[in-house]
C-alpha cells in the first residue's frame with residue numbers, strides 16, 4: 703500500500719487505525735529490538751497495518767519461525783498477504799482471538815508480542831481484554847512491546863505486566879513511544 707493509500711485508510715477508519723502514517727524505520731526497529739531472534743519461534747503482532755513492522759520481524763526471524771499478524775482492515779490484510787512469506791499467518795480478525803490462531807499453527811504460546819493497536823482510540827473494555835489475551839498467551843520471560851503516540855493507556859500494561867519501560871522514539875511523525883513489558887517467569 704502506498705503512503706497515500708495508507709493516509710486514505712486512516713481518514714476512512716481513524717477510530718481503528720489511530721493514525722494517518724505508518725511507523726518509521728526507527729520506530730519499527732525499536733518495536734522489535736528487545737526480541738532475542740536467535741531463540742524466538744512464534745511472534746504475534748497486533749494491529750499490523752500493511753505489514754511495515756511485520757517485514758522487519760520477518761527479516762530477522764529464523765526460517766522455521768512464524769509470525770501471526772492481526773489486522774481488522776480487509777484492505778490492509780490484502781497488503782500483508784501480498785508479502786507472500788510462508789512464515790506469515792495473516793489473521794483478519796480482532797486481536798483478542800490470539801488463542802484460536804496459536805492453535806491453528808500448533809503453538810502452545812507466543813514467544814513475544816509486538817503491538818501497535820491504538821488502544822486510546824478503542825473502548826476500554828476491548829483494549830483491556832486484548833492486553834489480557836496477549837499476556838495469557840505469552841510465554842513467561844517473553845516481551846510485550848507496545849507502540850504508541852501517548853502514554854494514555856500505560857496503566858493497561860502496568861496492570862497486566864507490572865513494570866513498564868517507556869522509551870521515546872523521536873524519529874517518527876509524530877514522535878512515538880515503545881512501551882516494553884516482560885511476562886514474569
Ligand SMILES: C[S@@+](CC[C@H](N)C(=O)[O-])C[C@H]1O[C@@H](n2cnc3c(N)ncnc32)[C@H](O)[C@@H]1O
Pocket residue numbers: 718719720721723724725748749750751752753754755772773774775778795796797798818819820849
Ligand atoms: C497505528 S496502526 C499501526 C499500523 C502498523 N503496524 C504501523 O506500525 O504503522 C494500528 C492498526 O491496528 C489495527 N487495529 C485496530 N483495532 C484492532 C483490533 N481490535 N485487532 C487487530 N487490529 C486492530 C488498525 O486497523 C490499524 O491498522
